[in-house]
Amino acid sequence: MSAVVSLPTVFLLIGAVLLMLVVMTLADKTNPRRGTTALFWGLVAADFLLDRPLSDVFGVAACHRLVGLSVIAMALIAGCRGLGAGHPRFPSVGSLTTLAGRFGNRLFVPALLIPLVTVIGTVGLTGSLVAGRPLLDPANPTVTALGLAVVVASLSAWLLLGGSPLAGVRESKRLLDSIGWAAMLPQLLAVLGGIFVAAGTGQSVKTLTLMVAPEGSRLAMVAVYCLGMAAFTMVMGNAFAAFPVMTAGIALPILIKQFGADPAPLVAIGMYSGYCGTLMTPMAANFNMVPAALLNLKDRYGVIRAQVPTALPLLAVNILLMYLLAFR
């Protein structure tokens, strides 16, 4: 039985918000590239709204084919610098300070409701039923709880601040314009990871590593694994994509089978070495590039620059910890 708030419901909600943004973008005379910007987000919206009807009518394969084409079209639009941003009028800092004084700490309530409802939903409501149906999708508790939390927070903002319940969508256009194409990079990297698996890239890395890596000392091979995890993560933007490749290539055949390492600390610290790479790469757009845009940093690599001096010492610590803990 389907949940009241299921993953497809959340996708439809995302698609609906994106569709409203597309309409507003088309009407935005301050955006010099409003046509191509609207086309880009229109394609994304379609992939959230139309996947079910498309696969019902034309079949799953045709639906995937069309979505695949839309992804290539998105890449072309972004590659031709087709995404622009509008220049909305925004209240001055002075008038915002006045508003802040008027609304006071009530302003924090909707912002804090998002994490609060998400956590309560994930931890407390997973088993709860509404009219015999589960409230949240048991297979995807966090995402559906977050979807529910956003609806609750939006309603509370409307009640506390007045105005139109859809005012938020207009405001989110300003934020999405400033994030731009980087918003879609995580999803396209997930696609790339899928292609790499289908193409057997992991097998290639294994072959190459076993050939190139010297039959070195225990410490040297620990360092190769940790540094390899960080480097591959930097290219793929995601430690989860690097983990199976590097662990099957180096950790299993060499560190465990040859040197007798304990697997549990090996994989735990290996994954964290990948996370050190995540801190240092623009490919991890949602962690490093999106916040730079959201915070209006002049240096778009500002977040990465702030993280490198933590990531490098930590990577060295990881190599040492793995050497000490995996070979007790």
Next chain:
Amino acid sequence: MTLADVLPLIGLPLIVGGFAFGLNPLAVVVASGLVTGLAAGLSVDQLLQLIGEKFLASRQLAIFVLILPVIGVLERHGLRQRAEAWVAGIRQATAGRILMLYLILREGAAAVGLLSIGGHVQTVRPLLAPMAEGAAEAKYPSLSDASRERIRAQAAATDNIGAFFGEDIFIAFGAVLLMDAFLKDNGFQGIEPLQIGLWAIPTAISALAIHLFRLALMDRALARENAGVAETRR
């Protein structure tokens, strides 16, 4: 080694090269995927379907789109200014100390599975960065632009580091389950997710110590950068 052994790797230099030449990352990633797929012998049609399938399967990554309206409307009503004013009223607050407190809370919460309490859209932009900036501004009224930039970047960095190095301790988190599934797939029995989570703790503590130290250094750098404009408050 044969050509077939290395052809599936062709996408990696394409990504690095595309980025080095400043091409748009979306275009580079898709081009790299297309070339890799074709080089590995997938047909154009198989490749299109694969791209579509994987894109649809990763749509939960776009959930942030739903958070934007709430934050946007709160900002329109002065949320950032309120956060700044609230922190400016706390005398002991400094930018570094606020980020230190947040780092401890964020990493601790992530370690018990409460990963969604933070995040760049819902926490860093509307609350954390304005609070840290507000604290610094209360101390140095003419805070330099370079200092502002440093504080904001460090706020985002602190959120990332707290979340990343706490989350792998929590045994029901995706990464731990991924590692567990990988080990079982490869014939290692008797290793529980709990063990993997426990072995994450030494790195988690090291990350906390290193970044707390760097935040303390940030406070000193702010004092240096804004020397001479410091207000004597007591």
